[in-house]
Amino acid sequence: MTIPFKNHRAPRLLALAGAVAMALAAGCSNDDSTDSNSNNSAKPGETAAKYQAEISRTSFGVPHIKANDEGSLAYGVAYAYSQDNVCLLADEFTTVSGERSKHFGPTATRQTSDIPNLQTDFFYRVINDDEAVKTAWNAHSAPMKAMIEGYVAGYNDYLEKTGMNKLPAACKNGSWVRKVSEQDMIKLLRRYAAEASSGQFIAAIVGATPPGQNGLLPAVPPKAGMHPMDPDYWVAMRERTGSNAVALGKDATDNGQGMLLGTPHFPWRGALRFYQLHLTIPGKLDAMGAALGGMPMVNIGFNQNLAWSHTVNNSAHFTVHMTPLDPSDPTKYLVDGKPQAMIRKTVNVEVKGADGVLSTQSRTFYSTQYGPLVVIPGQLDWNAGMAFSLNDANLGNHRLLEQWYGMNTAHNMDEFKASIERTVGLPWVNTLAVDKEGAALFTDVTVVPHVTKAMQDACVPAPFKPLAARGLFVLNGATSACAPATDINAPQAGIFAGASLPRLLRSDYVQNSNDSAWLSNPLAPITGFPDIVSVDNVEQFGRTRLGITQVQKRLAGTDGLAGRKMTVAQLQALALGNRVYYADQIMDDVLALCRDAQAGSGDITTACARLNQWDRTVNLDSNIGYLYFTGLWERILRVPGMWAVPFNPADPVNTPRGLNLANPAIANTVRQALAAAAQDVAKLGVSQDTRWGDVQLATRGTRRIPIHGGKGTDGVYNAIGTVPSGDGKLEVIYGTSYIQTVSFNKDGPQVQAMLAYSQSTDPASQHFADQTERFSKKEWITQPYTEAQIKADPAFSTMTVTRKADGKPASKP
Incomplete structure (x- = not known):
């Protein structure tokens, strides 16, 4: 059944007055002042503590951080995180400050990117210029400023107390490791906000030069799926940083209370790695789960009354604007028939030469009123008559910390949902949540440019309408009427208000695996939203169909198990069962084709033999039939006419399915794909009698740990992404990361979880x-989670970290 919503929107004038009052109360602060909110009082003769946090550790290195105020809590988070991942965080501060070329040279790339340092540096210098950073800082409330200041102090104190020559090998005495400022933290937050918008247009922004000038990119047409104006690019991105989540309400669980599964699929390297932690401000906050580096808040987790997870959403967080140019000057554009000069910004980057000598490279960037110019050769070109600019709504989103703070401190589902709808601070993720009473919530409330259906019809030029139908918007920039509209109920100009975006509250279940909001629960389809928000009646990912199918069968009692309610063990089996969904849809047909194989169709004998023996899972003891399947599937998944039963919007969970082998052309395509897959396996050098767990590995020093799971595009719920390691093995680089199940009983939240890549990046x-x-x-x-449970943990240890009011760090076990 659907539970009606209550209206929790606070009056905007009262909210504004509250924010002003908080800002006036905050006044100015510096490292030598005493935090007026702190209870860290000094004994007679001692210097008072500005920040003080207790860090207790339990098994697997999970820190439980307790403090009396927000600044001290963030201080403790930064200190604990640095103990485990200081090199990773230092590297990210170098990146967002545009200083990679200074230390690592202009042509090197990060471990997690193939974009050269010089391009990365110019990009971050553009989006994180002084004015943008100042604006973002001023937009934060006093408590959030206190958290930023506390985090900076904790990180800096860790560096000072440890010493540069005692840091882990990856950054020991590194010239790029330095103390940071509040401005650096703002730059990091902006980097996270722009991950699913400007962050995917780095090459396009840096490569945008006026006609006739050479940019930093070669002017070659992009390959299909390799640039951010191809919808398949975003499908691939959601696989790299995507997720699954299932929220079960009281009608679906064995004990009649809420139950949650969260399985985010994030990179195993770099800043998007999660970190487990538990945060407590007595009487105010008591949340546990995982957070990204630099975040002094739990991003995915639970508190005493609620549990939540996120999935990368399907909404667009940017618009592209096509503007005609002044025929006499390609740096002037026309809006409403009036010429306007583009804004010019010259950016300087220090570059380390091959001889180690530093020099400065300069680059002029151009912007219209909509945002920076972008160039994707052959797709979005800047020529004498036209140019394109990028409006990134998330660069105006300074509410990330405020949003997660509201979620962390919510006492019930009403407060939780109201916080999301009011703040609209989530940049690019859906939220799925349950409470102990058994309500299950889905929200697709994120920062989305305010482009209505009417605007879509009127403002998208004809050549770009097919993109708009898939959620990518190029708008007519020649008229101001086609700029994203302003909603007086939204916390930011040019975006939708939270109350006007998709959400669904149920007592049975909601789920999401990076598809749109449409089928969060097939019994209550979410429809009627602009395509920029949520696209209806489109084919769903295999992971979506698998999740829905397994939950439906469980609740119908048709999965072969006892009862018709979900237990925690059954939910965990859904998460890590490792079924390959699309194998179930096509393998019977593939094996039939194998039995009927014709001469001259390529060498498919070995592939057919392994597929015939394969159990259609990617568990450690499965044979390597999966390698042949995934090679086949990636070659046929977009072949027109492939399906025997095409997609039917009236039956979206069960269609499409089966191979159209009655069509000789399709049958031949499948044979050729099988032969090519066999060649891939041969090139990889895998022994035919090996197990999947001998192929897919995570290297940890001298250990090579077998990892189950497979590609999300193959319909594997436990999505894992790899790269060849050159010795017949596949090295995991992204996929299932922080995975949790949360249920509730009379004793509170009952949580089991794993951080797939472990807490620390230090070998x-x-x-x-x-x-x-x-x-x-x-x-x-x-x-x-409770105090008693923490102290009873066999690995329990505790220490107190302190910064005194005189600015000196101190710590004691």
């Missing part, structure tokens, strides 16, 4: 691989 740490070993064995870890 010398005892927590560099311990959870990876547990993930490999599917051994879920019970999370200690």
Whole structure:
């Protein structure tokens, strides 16, 4: 059944007055002042503490951080995170400050990117210029400023107390490791906000030069699927940073209370790695889960009354604007028939030469009133008559911390939902949540440019309408009427208000696996939204169909198990069962074709033999039939006319299915794809009698840990992405990361979770691989949450970290 919504929108004038009052109360602060909100009083003769936090550690290195105020809590988070991942965080501060070329040279790339440092540096210098950073800082409330200041102090104090020569090997005495400022933290937050918008247009922004001038990119047409104006690009991005989540309400669980599964699929390297932590301000906040580096808040997790997870959403967070140019000057554009000069910004980047000598490279960037110019050769060109600019709505989103703070501190589902709708601070993720009473919530409330259906019809030029139908918007920039509209109920100009975006509250279930809001629950389809928000009646991902199918069968009692309600163990089996959904849809037909194989169709004998023996899973003991399947599937998944039963919007969970082998051309295409897949396996050098767990690995020092799971595009719920390691093995680089199940009973939240890649990036740490070993064995870890559980943990230890009012760090065990 659907539970009606209540209206929680606070009067805007009261909210504004409250914000002004908080800002006036905050006044000015510096590292030498005493935090007026702090209870860290000094004993007679001692210097008062500005920040003080207790960091207790339990098994697997999970920190439980307790403090009396927001600044001290963030101080403790930064200190604990630095103990485990200081090199990773230092590297990210270098990136968002545009200083990679200064230390690593202009042509090198990051571990997680193929974009050269010089392009990355120019991009971050553009989006994180002084004015943008100042504006963002001023937009934060006093408590959030306190958290930013506290995090900066915690990170800097860790560096000072540890010493540069005692840091982990990856950054020991690194010239790029330095103390940071509040401005650096703002730059990092902006980097996270822009991940699914400007962050995917780095090459297009840096490569935008006036006609006749050479840019930093070669002017060659992009390959299909390799640029952000191709919808398939975003499908691939959601696979790299996508997720699954299922929220079960009281009508679907064995004990009649809420139950949640969250399985985000994020990179195993770089800043988007999650970190487990537990945050407590007595009487105000008590949340546990995982957060991205630099975040002093739990992003995915639970508190005493609620649990939530996120999935990368399907909405667009930017618009592209096509503007005609003044025929006499390609740096002047026309809006409403009036010429306007583009804004010019010259950016300087320090560059380390091959001889180690620093020099400065300069680059002039151009913007219209909509945003920076972008160039994608052959798709979005800047020529004498036309140019394109990018409006990134999330660069105006300064509410990330405020949003997660509201979620972390919510006492019930009403407060939780109201916080999301009021703040609209989530940049690019859906939210799925449950409470202990058994309500299940889905929201697709994020920062989305305000482009209505009427605007879509009137403002999208004809050549770009097919893109708009898939959620990518190029608008007519020649008229101001086609700029994203302003909603007086939204916290930011040019975006939708939270109350006008998709959400659904149920007592049975909601789910999402990176598809649109449409089929969050097939019994209550979410329809009628602009395509920029949510696209209806389109084919769903295999992971979506798998999740819905398994939940439906469980609740109908048709999955072969007892009863018709979900248990935690059954939910965990859904998460890590490792079924390959699309194998179930086509393998019977593939094997029939194998039995009927014709001469001259390529060498498919070995492929057919392995597929015939394959159990259609990607568990450690499965044979390598999966390698042949995935090679086949990636070659046929977009072949027109492939399906025997095409997609039917009236039956979106069960269609499409089956191969159209009655068509000789399709049958031949499948044979050729099988032969090509066999060649791929041969090139990889995999032994035919090996197991999947001998092929897909996570390297931790000298250990090579077998990892189950497979590609999300193959319909594997436990999505794992790899790259060849050159020795017949596949190295995991992204996929299932922080995975949790949360249920509730009379004793509060009951949580089992794993951080698939472990807490620390330091090979010398005892927590560099311990959870990876547990993930490999599917051994879920019970999370200690209450004070008694934490102190009873066999690995319990505790320390207090302090910064005194005189600015000096101190710590004690």
